[in-house]
Structures are given as C-alpha cells and as structure tokens.
Amino acid sequence: MTAPAAARPGLVVLIAFVVGLAGRFTLGRVGVNVPVLNDVRVPLFLALLLALALETQHTVLRPAANGYALLGILALFAYQALSVVWVPPGAVIGPMIGDLLAAAVLLIVYFTLAVWDRDQVTATTLKLFHIAAWVYFLAAASGRGHTANGRWAALGGGPNVFVRLMILGMITSLYLYLRNGERVIWLAPVPMFLFGAIASGSRGGLVGLAFTIAVALLAIRPRINLRRIAKPLGLVALIGAALVITAGPIIAGFVQQRFIDATVGKGYASERDVLFELAIQIFLQHPLLGTGLNGFTTVSGLSSELYVHNLPLSIAAEGGFVGLALLVLAWLSLWHAYIAVPPSDRSLEARTAAYCGIFVGTTDLFSGDYYDARLMWVMLLLAAVHPARAPAPIPR
Structure with missing residues (x-):
C-alpha cells in the first residue's frame, strides 16, 4: 500500500x-x-x-533546525514594545504597538510555514510576488495611481512601495528562469519592471537594486559562464532597447528632473539628510535606551507624519544602543542560520529569498518604518529557517 x-x-x-x-x-x-x-x-x-x-x-511539524533566528527578531520587537515605559509625554504609541504585534504574528505564521515546508512556501511566495509585480506594473502603465509630480505608483501604495514590487518582480523573473529550465521567456519582464522602477523615481529603491546585484555577483562570480548568459542578456537588452525607444519619451522629462537636475545638480535628498541628522543627534542625547517607541517625532518637534526613513537610525534614536545591539543580533542570527546549511544543500528558493530580503533591507535605509520592514524579516526568515532533519531509523 x-x-x-x-x-x-x-x-x-x-x-x-x-x-x-x-x-x-x-x-x-x-x-x-x-x-x-x-x-x-x-x-x-x-x-x-x-x-x-x-x-x-x-x-x-518537526522542530526547526535553527529557530533561534525568529527569537532574535522577536527579542527586538519585545524591547521596542517595552520602550513605551520611557517615552516622552505626548508620544503616540498605540498604532506603533499594533504594528509591532502585527509584524510579530506575521513572522510567527511564516516561521510555522517554513518549518512545515520551507521550499514550497517560499516558491509560492516568490510566484505571488511576480504576479503582484505584473498587476502593479499594468495598473501604473495605464496611468492610474501616479503621484502629482508624475512618479509611478499603483493601487493605493506610494512610489516606494511600487519600486519594491518592481524590483522583486525582476528578482522573481530570474528565479522563474532558473527554476523552469532557463527558458529566456521568463526574463522578458525584467526590462519592463526596471522601467517601472525608474519611473517610480525612488532613488533608494535603485540603490537597493545596485547593492543586491553587487552582493549576488560577489556570491556567484566564480560560477559565471559567459556563454551561458549571453543569450538571456541579449534578449533583455533587446527588449530594453525597444522599451526605451517606444516608452522612454513618456518619462524622459521626469527622469531628467528627478535624477539629474534635482539629485545630481542640486543634491536634493527629500529631507532624508535632515531626518538622519536629527536621529543621530537624538541618539547622542539618549545613547543607552533612546527616546522610546515613536519618541522621535515628539523629541524632534516635527510633524507626526514624519519619521526617520532609516531602520537602524530609527532604532538608534528610539531604542538607543540596546536597540541597535538587538537589531544586529537579529541580523546575525538570521545570517548564522542561513550559512549553517552547506552551499551545496542550499535550495534555489532559499537563495532567492535571501536576495529579496537583502534588497528590501537596503531600501529600509532610505524609506519605511518598523512595519515596512516586515517583508525584509519575512524573506530573510524563509531563507534561514528550515525543519530539522528527520532522525535516521534505528537499525534492527
């Protein structure tokens, strides 16, 4: 039977x-x-x-081989929640507590799923990201959801959300190419998603893409086969050229104004430099424990809608040295859990999830708050956690 x-x-x-x-x-x-x-x-x-x-x-469900990776993240969340004890008067903490709780529950669910069948869950998640990238791209290409200054966005999300999905679409295109017998048709969306990423005007997203490519090249450099990649690169270049010729003029003026005139010419940084400097000043004033959860806006005197836009600096300002130490511990726990698996046994799904997490984590240096970092934690967790091996049967 x-x-x-x-x-x-x-x-x-x-x-x-x-x-x-x-x-x-x-x-x-x-x-x-x-x-x-x-x-x-x-x-x-x-x-x-x-x-x-x-x-x-x-x-x-078998126990996780490296469940300590989740514990490192939850320890950070728990400390951030505890920091409401020393927040300055007037700080709004209710929504932030809700965000931390929601992120923790989401991570526990994904941890459970990873222990159940990590590669199946990761493969499905990557495919869903690819579908979502197509939905967002087509919505934005239709002209819906653009911001007042012409930056591409869609479905109620801002340009920084849009750029993440575009670049995750690029990464998952490469995953589907490798998973499906290296059929070049899976790479056809890459130039379109790159076009969407540029049209978003998100400089942080493009920096995140460049950093992720650099990390990937360092990891696979010894195994690059020029003959193997010539055909897919040729297809991507051909589609990209056609896209630039046909649709490039639509965003040419925007690219000139956003990336060249404003960023290079005038050094415009969307006030990120001001926010970062304020966060560093607050950290130096409260170096050990920080101001407490969501204390940045109260101490800085800025609008309640403004936040640091940088995950480590935000934790430094509101959690102090202890918060930074827990953030580093969480990252190191994930890294240790990931490298604990020999490269020969590391699945394509785990490697792809790691690159997705690295990309989202890099964008968290330029935009987003604690809850926006949830996709970074989810993808890094899927890359790192897997079930323990079943015990070998005892010979009779």
Whole structure:
C-alpha cells in the first residue's frame, strides 16, 4: 500500500502573502468607513490564523533546525514594545504597538510555514510576488495611481512601495528562469519592471537594486559562464532597447528632473539628510535606551507624519544602543542560520529569498518604518529557517 502524500501548505500561504503585502491598507482609501474593520489587517489576520489552524491540525511539524533566528527578531520587537515605559509625554504609541504585534504574528505564521515546508512556501511566495509585480506594473502603465509630480505608483501604495514590487518582480523573473529550465521567456519582464522602477523615481529603491546585484555577483562570480548568459542578456537588452525607444519619451522629462537636475545638480535628498541628522543627534542625547517607541517625532518637534526613513537610525534614536545591539543580533542570527546549511544543500528558493530580503533591507535605509520592514524579516526568515532533519531509523 502506498503511503499517503504528506500535506502541503495551501490557501494559508496566499492569505499570508496578502496580509504581508496589504500593509496598513484601510477601507477609507475606497470611501468606506467601518469601525475596527476599517483596518483590513483585523479581518485578514483573523482569516490567516484560522487558515493556519485548519491546515496544520492534521500535520506533524518537526522542530526547526535553527529557530533561534525568529527569537532574535522577536527579542527586538519585545524591547521596542517595552520602550513605551520611557517615552516622552505626548508620544503616540498605540498604532506603533499594533504594528509591532502585527509584524510579530506575521513572522510567527511564516516561521510555522517554513518549518512545515520551507521550499514550497517560499516558491509560492516568490510566484505571488511576480504576479503582484505584473498587476502593479499594468495598473501604473495605464496611468492610474501616479503621484502629482508624475512618479509611478499603483493601487493605493506610494512610489516606494511600487519600486519594491518592481524590483522583486525582476528578482522573481530570474528565479522563474532558473527554476523552469532557463527558458529566456521568463526574463522578458525584467526590462519592463526596471522601467517601472525608474519611473517610480525612488532613488533608494535603485540603490537597493545596485547593492543586491553587487552582493549576488560577489556570491556567484566564480560560477559565471559567459556563454551561458549571453543569450538571456541579449534578449533583455533587446527588449530594453525597444522599451526605451517606444516608452522612454513618456518619462524622459521626469527622469531628467528627478535624477539629474534635482539629485545630481542640486543634491536634493527629500529631507532624508535632515531626518538622519536629527536621529543621530537624538541618539547622542539618549545613547543607552533612546527616546522610546515613536519618541522621535515628539523629541524632534516635527510633524507626526514624519519619521526617520532609516531602520537602524530609527532604532538608534528610539531604542538607543540596546536597540541597535538587538537589531544586529537579529541580523546575525538570521545570517548564522542561513550559512549553517552547506552551499551545496542550499535550495534555489532559499537563495532567492535571501536576495529579496537583502534588497528590501537596503531600501529600509532610505524609506519605511518598523512595519515596512516586515517583508525584509519575512524573506530573510524563509531563507534561514528550515525543519530539522528527520532522525535516521534505528537499525534492527
């Protein structure tokens, strides 16, 4: 008799992806106001936890081989939540506590899924990112969602959200190319997603792309085969050239103004330099424990809508040296868990997830807050965590 096939993650992965991608989407963006449920995270998280409970009830999960990677992240979150004890008077902490709790639950769900079937969950997540990149690109290409100054965005998200999906679309295009027998058709979207990334006007996103490419080249440099990559590079170059000729004039003026005149000519940094300098000053004034969660805006006297736009500097200002140490510990735990697997045993899904996490983490140096870092933590966790090996049968 054939043994029944082991259960594999299904709907719960899709729900987890939607929860992670939705961010703080509210029904108010579409003209609806429903108390409590207005924050779509409430029903989405309830559906996610219910789906996880239903799908895992008949599954035996083996312990994680390197579950300490999750503990490092949760220790950082717990410290940030604890820091509300010493926040300055007037600091708004409720929404930030909700963000930390939501991010922690999302990571625990993905950790459970990774222990269940890491490569299946990661492969599905990468494919969903690819589909989402297409949806966002087509929405923006239709002219919907652009900002007032012409930057591409879509579906209620800003340009910095848009650029992340465009570049994750590029990374997942390469993943699908390698996973599906190196058929060059899978690389055809790369120039289009790159075009969308440039049209977003996000300088931080493009810096993140450049850094991720540099890391990847350092990792695979000994194995580069020029003959093997000549054909796919030729296809990408051909499609890219056609795209520049046909659609380039649409954004030529915007690129000139945003990247050349404003950035290179005038050194315009969207006030990031001011925010970074303020964060460093606050860290020096409160070096050990920082100002407490969301204390940056209160201490700096800036608008409540402004934040540091840099994850390490934000943690330094609001969590002090202790917060920075926990951030570094979380990253080191993920790195140690990742390299604990020999390169020969490291799956394509794990390597791709690592590059996705590195890219999102780099963009968190220029935009985003604690909750925006959730995709970095999710992808790095999927790269690092896997089930422990089943014990070998005892010979009789």
